[in-house]
Amino acid sequence: MFTIKEFAQPKTIEEAYNTLVSKRNNAVIGGSAFLRMGSKKIATAVDLSKLGLNYIKDRAEHIEIGASTTFREIETSPLLINHFNGVVSNSVKHIIGIQFRNIVTIGASVFSKYGFSDLITALLALDAEVVLYQAGRMSLNDFLERPYGRDILISVLIKKNQRQASYQHLRNSISDYPIINVAVSRLDNQWNIAVGARPQKAAIAKKASEVLSNSFSLEHLEHYADIAAEELTFGSNERGTAKYRQAMCKVLVKRAIMEVLLCK
Amino acid sequence: MQIEIILNGKKVAMNVKNDEYLADTLRAHGVSSVRKGCDTTCCGLCTIWIEEKPVLSCAALSIRANGKSITTMEGLYNEAEEFAQVLVAEGSEQCGFCSPGFIMTVLAMKRELNNPTEEDIVHYLTGNLCRCTGYMGQLRAIKKYLGVMQHEPCR
Ligand SMILES: Cc1cc2nc3c(=O)[nH]c(=O)nc-3n(C[C@H](O)[C@H](O)[C@H](O)COP(=O)(O)OP(=O)(O)OC[C@H]3O[C@@H](n4cnc5c(N)ncnc54)[C@H](O)[C@@H]3O)c2cc1C
Numbered sequence: 566m567f568t569i570k571e572f573a574q575p576k577t578i579e580e581a582y583n584t585l586v587s588k589r590n591n592a593v594i595g596g597s598a599f600l601r602m603g604s605k606k607i608a609t610a611v612d613l614s615k616l617g618l619n620y621i622k623d624r625a626e627h628i629e630i631g632a633s634t635t636f637r638e639i640e641t642s643p644l645l646i647n648h649f650n651g652v653v654s655n656s657v658k659h660i661i662g663i664q665f666r667n668i669v670t671i672g673a674s675v676f677s678k679y680g681f682s683d684l685i686t687a688l689l690a691l692d693a694e695v696v697l698y699q700a701g702r703m704s705l706n707d708f709l710e711r712p713y714g715r716d717i718l719i720s721v722l723i724k725k726n727q728r729q730a731s732y733q734h735l736r737n738s739i740s741d742y743p744i745i746n747v748a749v750s751r752l753d754n755q756w757n758i759a760v761g762a763r764p765q766k767a768a769i770a771k772k773a774s775e776v777l778s779n780s781f782s783l784e785h786l787e788h789y790a791d792i793a794a795e796e797l798t799f800g801s802n803e804r805g806t807a808k809y810r811q812a813m814c815k816v817l818v819k820r821a822i823m824e825v826l827l828c829k
Numbered sequence: 830m831q832i833e834i835i836l837n838g839k840k841v842a843m844n845v846k847n848d849e850y851l852a853d854t855l856r857a858h859g860v861s862s863v864r865k866g867c868d869t870t871c872c873g874l875c876t877i878w879i880e881e882k883p884v885l886s887c888a889a890l891s892i893r894a895n896g897k898s899i900t901t902m903e904g905l906y907n908e909a910e911e912f913a914q915v916l917v918a919e920g921s922e923q924c925g926f927c928s929p930g931f932i933m934t935v936l937a938m939k940r941e942l943n944n945p946t947e948e949d950i951v952h953y954l955t956g957n958l959c960r961c962t963g964y965m966g967q968l969r970a971i972k973k974y975l976g977v978m979q980h981e982p983c984r
Binding site for chain 2 (some may be wrong): 612638
């Protein structure tokens, strides 16, 4: 069981960050659902709940989601349901149950770069950006490729446009961790294929996305799915072997492309 | 640290540790409807409401509940009993261990969803595990209780 010696509820992000970095074993607290599963000995827990980061805002160019926004708020947000074929909301709605999703936060989930994440895969396909207190604003893709560091994720930005998307996932049973997940999006003729739970963290299938964007043809769906499954690496764990994941990746990529094609 | 919560409508002061979760705090305070099933955030048995929203009390830090309104089954006695009668009539109460969390979720759903379909009901309840019933009796009971018999029959 993890332990917390001191509990801080800073009123500004600056104060939160300074407290976080003042000691090696200080840690930010999001919903605290994942932390409780571990055995971290936290000196000072930095609770973000007084920073006003619980929001989903309809900005001129972006949808901005504050770090403390819960998965249930994401799932039920009319703004997110009505954009991008509801892909962001769809990606979180099979995670455990409503009582769990009323607790866990987007900031913790994205910052932690969990390999099994459903949400990261969907955000990656949408070309989302993250805003970090120290490192600033960057694409989610760049953030995922950076080494792990100490910072505070403040918000996630998704550009508002006509992007259409689909989220597909495979689980042994509903509410279990995903065995593999895929999100595909299209903006005009630009396609993005993201694959997560490989079980490594989500990544863009760059080659497949490029081929699909340059020369789309319905007859070649199988081919695009094959490229995606070939260019990414897959691993094995108790939920599935690398081979199984690779085979299922093809199926989900194909399904996702087909669903995007049906979007109006 | 001392926190003050509104527990089932009454102001209560409690001493909590920084890493204590509400499931433990409430039980220590004699709230026996709050039970821990899995203690890994998966089973829904410890469901309570914070500010009217259903949450897992095994994953909600007590210290953060300071100043908030907490509802447990003890605070919804009449409503819970009314639904429990329907559960019994459908033969779906079984061992009863998971019932408090399950009832808390059903009563939250009643407030949140307007005329839910069977699919909505199943989705809302995926976080509540039950090892006895196979869920069909529970689903019948919920549909009866919410008056949603007009939707497709249970299979
Ligand atoms: C049993 C279980 C099953 C799960 N199943 C799934 C699943 O199927 N699919 C899925 O996608 N996810 C799943 N998750 C993960 C879950 O959805 C959340 O991503 C996870 O719980 C983290 O959210 P939290 O708010 O509880 O984070 P916390 O436990 O509070 O924090 C987790 C980590 O993030 C850090 N942190 C928190 N907020 C910030 C911030 N703003 N900036 C920087 N660092 C921060 C903390 O210091 C900590 O290291 C599961 C989790 C559990 C416990």
